[in-house]
Amino acid sequence: MTKKIYFMKKQFYSHLITLEVIRVEMNELHLSEKEKEELLKLAESHVHHVMLDEALSRIKGDDKKIFLQHVHLAEHDKALALLRKHSQNIEMHLLHAAHVLLEELRDDIRELKKNKE
DSSP states (O other): OOOOOOOOOOOTTTTTOOSHHHHHHHHTTOOOHHHHHHHHHHHHHHHHHHHHHHHHTTOOTTHHHHHHHHHHTTOHHHHHHHHHHHOTTHHHHHHHHHHHHHHHHHHHHHHHHHHHO
C-alpha cells in the first residue's frame, strides 16, 4: 500500500508556514494514515483561519474585500502585496500568529501522547 502524503494548499502565507512539525508529532500517535490526513486537514484549516484573521486585522476599509477576492482567486502575490501596503512587517505578524497556533497544536498532541501512555 502506497503511503499518501498530504500537502498544504498554496496560500499567500505558504512561503512562511509548514505543518511538518505537526506531522512529525502526529506520527508518534499510532493513527491510521486516513486519521492523520484528516487531522492535518483540520490543522491546515485552523492555520488558514488564523492567517486570514491576522491579515484582515491589518487591512483597512474596502481593501478587505479586495484582499479576500485575491485569496479566493488564488492570486497569492496580489494578496501579499496588498498586505504589505497596509503593514510593512506583515510577514513577522503572520509568523508570530502561526508560531503561537502551531505551539498550541503541538501541546495538544503531546497531551494526547501523555494520556495514551
